[in-house]
Amino acid sequence: MVMGLWNRITGVIKDKKSVVLANFPGKSSYRSAVLETAIINATSHDEGRIDKRSAQIVFSWIRASPISIRPLLWALSTRMDKTRSWVVAIKGLMLMHGVFHCNVPAVQKMGRLPFDLSSFSDEYSGPSRTWGFNAFIREYYAFLDQRATIWSEKDYRKGDQGSLMSQQLTRLDKWQSLLDMLLQVRPRAQNMKLGLILEAMDCIIIEIYDVYSRICTEITNVLLSVYSAEKSEAASALKILQKATVQGEQLSSFLEFCKEFGVLNASEIPMISQIPEEEVEELKRIINGASHMITVCKGHEDPAVVEYKEVKERFKTVITEEWVVFDENTKINEENNDKISSAQESAALIDHVPAYNHREIPDFICF
Missing domain, CATH: 1.20.58.150 (ANTH domain)
Incomplete structure (x- = not known):
């Protein structure tokens, strides 16, 4: 119980630190402080709460302007590549799933996911407690990655691709x-x-x-x-x-x-x-x-x-x-x-x- 409380406290501290860093001017033109902050809040370490408002901000940005896709993918992939928390990983996959359902053409053509969770393993709790979460994340990631690939290949109907039956x-x-x-x-x-x-x-x-x-x-x-x-x-x-x-x-x-x-x-x-x-x-x-x-x-x-x-x-x-x-x-x-x-x-x-x-x-x- 003490360990669980400590993990929650350190998670809150990490999220706040990430938000502060997101608001410092960066060298990369891909960065957007508002979008990064929304992504961090939507993928927080709090397993008991999902920040619905922050997720809405992300989706609104994507639907409003295709230019937002690059900073979104950069910020989300950076966070997913660094995390070893099953909570953050699952929230990140859920957020990415929601981005797909915005039906933005540029996202549909993206292809593979911009991050890799195929071998994810939580490092904050023992394997006996987290093996199920690790497996869930790997399976969820594998599905989303394949889904992204299939949607990016939707143009296979165009051109000479064989008979209609073959297609x-x-x-x-x-x-x-x-x-x-x-x-x-x-x-x-x-x-x-x-x-x-x-x-x-x-x-x-x-x-x-x-x-x-x-x-x-x-x-x-x-x-x-x-x-x-x-x-x-x-x-x-x-x-x-x-x-x-x-x-x-x-x-x-x-x-x-x-x-x-x-x-x-x-x-x-x-x-x-x-x-x-x-x-x-x-x-x-x-x-x-x-x-x-x-x-x-x-x-x-x-x-x-x-x-x-x-x-x-x-x-x-x-x-x-x-x-x-x-x-x-x-x-x-x-x-x-x-x-x-x-x-x-x-x-x-x-x-x-x-x-x-x-x-x-x-x-x-x-x-």
């Missing part, structure tokens, strides 16, 4: 990989039932919903056009559908874990639609037989072609009824923001986050 499959592969990383971000120790961790997990839940919605929408588009695809593309589509089946099960399990742990947003997520195994098997049969039937029977209304058309229409109906349901849930949630506002308003880094509406720019990311 869709590429996007799906990236989204599914990102979802795998998201599902790894979780508290793994009992001493992690803290407000700061629960708020960070609230944000992870919202991000999972967003990524899974993208996956469902993209799979729907792929399956509806799989009949005109090349054999290799159809086979890739099948692998993606099989992976989506597994991820749907993993996601349901993840959400149950989060609910039991006390993550608020986990209780706000609608039921996850699973892909029936029989539909995966039917797609296998269609893919294996479609090329042969189209080649041999094209232009002939014989029984084989009739059967193919019937199966095709039936599968299209299944796709529409099963997959678009999830997308419609997104629209329903967008139209009923009041139902999810209680979870969002309780988050310590948020005033208003339309979590399921990609077009809106949130004031804060939900933590």
